[in-house]
Amino acid sequence: MNIILFGPPGAGKGTQAVNISNNHKLYKISTGNLLREEVKNNTDIGQKIKSFLDKGMLVSDDIINDLIKLILSNIKIYNGLIFDGYPRNLQQAKELDLLIKEKKQKISCVINLDVDKESLVKRILGRQTCSNCGLIFNKFFNPVNKNNHKCEDKYIIKRSDDNEKTIRDRFETYINKTLPILRYYKEQNLLHQINGEGKIDDISNEISSIIASIVT
Ligand SMILES: [Zn+2]
Numbered sequence: 001m002n003i004i005l006f007g008p009p010g011a012g013k014g015t016q017a018v019n020i021s022n023n024h025k026l027y028k029i030s031t032g033n034l035l036r037e038e039v040k041n042n043t044d045i046g047q048k049i050k051s052f053l054d055k056g057m058l059v060s061d062d063i064i065n066d067l068i069k070l071i072l073s074n075i076k077i078y079n080g081l082i083f084d085g086y087p088r089n090l091q092q093a094k095e096l097d098l099l100i101k102e103k104k105q106k107i108s109c110v111i112n113l114d115v116d117k118e119s120l121v122k123r124i125l126g127r128q129t130c131s132n133c134g135l136i137f138n139k140f141f142n143p144v145n146k147n148n149h150k151c152e153d154k155y156i157i158k159r160s161d162d163n164e165k166t167i168r169d170r171f172e173t174y175i176n177k178t179l180p181i182l183r184y185y186k187e188q189n190l191l192h193q194i195n196g197e198g199k200i201d202d203i204s205n206e207i208s209s210i211i212a213s214i215v216t
Contacts, residue, residue, distance in 0.1 A: 001026065001214065002105060004083045006182065007113030008174045010124040010167070011196045012203070016113065017084040019204045024211055027077040031086045034067045035059060064088075065095050072103040079105050090180045108214050110185040111207060113196030117171050124167050131155045 003026065007013035021028040038046035039053070045066055052059045064086070071081070087093040100106060115123075126139035132155040137144040144156060185191045192210050194203060 001108040002081045004110045009170050010120055011113045011115045013113055020082050026080050026082040028082050028084055030084045061091055069099055072099055093181050093184055109192055110190045111192050114193050115196040119197055121167050125164055128156050131157050
């Protein structure tokens with residue numbers, strides 16, 4: 001079974017990808033990690049990647065496709081993948097279809113964590129983390145107070161890059177890039193929309209039941 005997971009930045013996609021990977025014994029593929037790994041090991045592909053990164057450019061689709069080809073050829077993880085953050089554009093999605101067919105596999109389902117923009121902004125913008133004990137609160141949904149937290153106020157921090165405009169821009173960029181891909185998978189009857197605003201465990205359970213319902 002091969003699964004693709006989509007979700008806007010800040011929607012908890014990373015957490016869910018790890019959960020799915022653990023619960024269903026799937027190998028998690030993140031292109032970011034793949035790229036770093038190749039650079040670290042100084043492979044042929046790694047050297048090409050490095051020349052893109054050194055110039056501050058996005059790594060080309062050709063290189064991404066080469067990496068995915070390697071992954072799909074790896075017998076140890078044959079037909080047991082969860083893609084996290086890939087494909088990033090329609091071209092990559094179409095290329096993945098060709099590669100995966102070539103390797104006698106298929107995409108079993110595509111799961112999208114659907115989150116409303118305003119609540120996502122609040123979720124990220126309102127995040128309050130205690131640098132002392134590590135507890136996480138939210139100004140809008142679960143504000144820190146004397147009853148739920150014992151450390152001094154000075155330990156409460158917000159991520160510095162989490163200003164509202166950045167979050168909104170990131171969301172818009174994500175939606176614009178992702179909608180055509182989701183449409184593409186919807187036409188193939190592979191797309192499952194999940195409400196990404198519930199509790200982490202509830203979302204995990206919903207994903208699990210979707211996966212359980214798939215006949216491979
Ligand atoms: Zn604390």
